[in-house]
Amino acid sequence: MINKHLSEQDPEVFSLIEKETDRQNQNAEMIASENFASKAVMEANGSTLTNKYAEGLPAKRYYGGCKFVDVVEDLARDRAKALFGAEWVNVQPHSGAQANAAVYLACMKPGERLLGFDLAHGGHLTHGSPVNFSGILYEAHFYGVEQDTGRLDMNKIRDKARKVKPKMISIGASAYSRDFDYEAFRDIADETGAMLWMDMAHTAGLIAAKEMNDPLPWAHLVTTTTHKTLRGPRGGMILVGKNGENTLGIVAPKSGRTKSWGEILDSAVFPGTQGGPLMHVIAAKAVAFGEALQPGFKTYQKQVKKNAKAMAARFTELGYNIVSGGTDNHLILIDLRNKGINGKQAEAILGTAEITVNKNMVPFDTESPFVTSGIRIGAPAMTTRGMKEPEFEFLATLIDKALSKPADESLHHSVAEEVKALCEGFPLYDQVPA
Numbered sequence: 001m002i003n004k005h006l007s008e009q010d011p012e013v014f015s016l017i018e019k020e021t022d023r024q025n026q027n028a029e030m031i032a033s034e035n036f037a038s039k040a041v042m043e044a045n046g047s048t049l050t051n052k053y054a055e056g057l058p059a060k061r062y063y064g065g066c067k068f069v070d071v072v073e074d075l076a077r078d079r080a081k082a083l084f085g086a087e088w089v090n091v092q093p094h095s096g097a098q099a100n101a102a103v104y105l106a107c108m109k110p111g112e113r114l115l116g117f118d119l120a121h122g123g124h125l126t127h128g129s130p131v132n133f134s135g136i137l138y139e140a141h142f143y144g145v146e147q148d149t150g151r152l153d154m155n156k157i158r159d160k161a162r163k164v165k166p167k168m169i170s171i172g173a174s175a176y177s178r179d180f181d182y183e184a185f186r187d188i189a190d191e192t193g194a195m196l197w198m199d200m201a202h203t204a205g206l207i208a209a210k211e212m213n214d215p216l217p218w219a220h221l222v223t224t225t226t227h228k229t230l231r232g233p234r235g236g237m238i239l240v241g242k243n244g245e246n247t248l249g250i251v252a253p254k255s256g257r258t259k260s261w262g263e264i265l266d267s268a269v270f271p272g273t274q275g276g277p278l279m280h281v282i283a284a285k286a287v288a289f290g291e292a293l294q295p296g297f298k299t300y301q302k303q304v305k306k307n308a309k310a311m312a313a314r315f316t317e318l319g320y321n322i323v324s325g326g327t328d329n330h331l332i333l334i335d336l337r338n339k340g341i342n343g344k345q346a347e348a349i350l351g352t353a354e355i356t357v358n359k360n361m362v363p364f365d366t367e368s369p370f371v372t373s374g375i376r377i378g379a380p381a382m383t384t385r386g387m388k389e390p391e392f393e394f395l396a397t398l399i400d401k402a403l404s405k406p407a408d409e410s411l412h413h414s415v416a417e418e419v420k421a422l423c424e425g426f427p428l429y430d431q432v433p434a
């Protein structure tokens with residue numbers, strides 16, 4: 001049984017995977033947090049390393065038989081360090097949320113105060129939302145964008161931090177199209193005695209390619225996912241920069257021994273919040289980091305930014321209201337209120353038109369999170385397929401065509417045909433669309 005291919009062993013699952021591959025191939029994938037990993041990344045992800053237990057760290061495992069996976073994890077760590085100029089990394093978090101859980105465990109006791117970017121203004125659930133462990137276990141306070149600019153005002157954040165006196169300040173977002181002023185955040189953290197944590201899940205690829213500001217010299221801790229702009233397998237990672245202060249030791253209460261930040265964070269991942277690492281995913285992370293160290297990765301990230309900008313400009317021409325007036329990164333957030341349509345309706349219409357986006361709250365939204373007034377659109381995936389500014393401008397035109405007649409289903413289906421034709425010119429994984 002263990003030697004059969006999936007198509008023979010389980011045709012049902014095989015056929016669903018085939019269908020999903022066709023869907024990805026024929027559809028304009030514009031969810032800002034998604035991307036297409038390379039075949040090499042997927043091969044490592046689907047390898048025999050899934051069979052291996054390796055609790056612990058390279059050369060310090062709780063299981064035998066780790067001589068090869070040790071080298072794989074060291075490769076992933078070394079490549080991540082080289083990519084981000086980090087002093088220390090842990091590549092074991094199973095996801096972005098798991099990386100963040102380890103940061104909380106390492107830095108905060110339950111009940112302590114966090115100051116994070118409001119989810120309703122672009123932040124993430126794990127930055128203190130009441131429905132997430134971070135908002136349940138810790139006292140969460142929030143900063144947000146200004147209503148007139150759609151941007152953060154560092155003076156207001158400083159005032160808030162002075163009032164809240166948080167143990168930790170978090171930066172990072174899921175739906176903010178502008179860059180962060182890390183130096184100013186660090187100054188606020190130093191003034192108020194807070195730790196500074198940046199969650200670069202969305203922008204890690206752009207940061208690695210030096211296409212966005214670098215948080216590592218300023219934040220005490222940095223977390224990320226590996227599957228968004230970074231274009232690796234689904235997973236997470238924690239990093240500490242080379243800034244001397246970041247590596248200051250902390251004296252462990254029991255042993256009296258000075259522990260480095262790295263040791264504290266390693267323990268927060270395992271045994272703190274996880275069991276055995278996913279060695280197949282860590283191998284795929286190593287492959288993805290290797291790809292990101294190639295010169296082509298910078299070209300790709302530059303194009304991601306150009307494509308998002310071109311699309312934002314086209315939407316503005318078409319009368320759409322882009323939150324903050326544009327983008328500095330891979331995504332745009334559109335406030336649809338002037339178009340008489342909500343985020344939920346737009347997501348459904350675009351689904352029929354084979355354009356995948358997600359409904360999204362906009363700052364100061366008047367709709368519920370299930371309806372929302374906006375949509376979030378991202379450039380990473382279609383840029384991986386090779387599309388450039390003309391295709392992104394065309395996609396904006398197609399989106400407008402579909403949304404301008406919300407009740408005209410046959411129009412939405414005809415837009416789907418145009419999307420399929422466009423996608424055929426940029427095949428995914430060298431497949432011929434079904």
Ligand SMILES: Cc1ncc(COP(=O)(O)O)c(C=O)c1O
Nearest residue numbers: 095096097124173174199201225
């Ligand atoms: C800023 C940010 N942090 C963390 C996460 C969580 O990542 P994961 O879905 O891998 O748990 C996300 C995912 O969208 C995110 O945008």
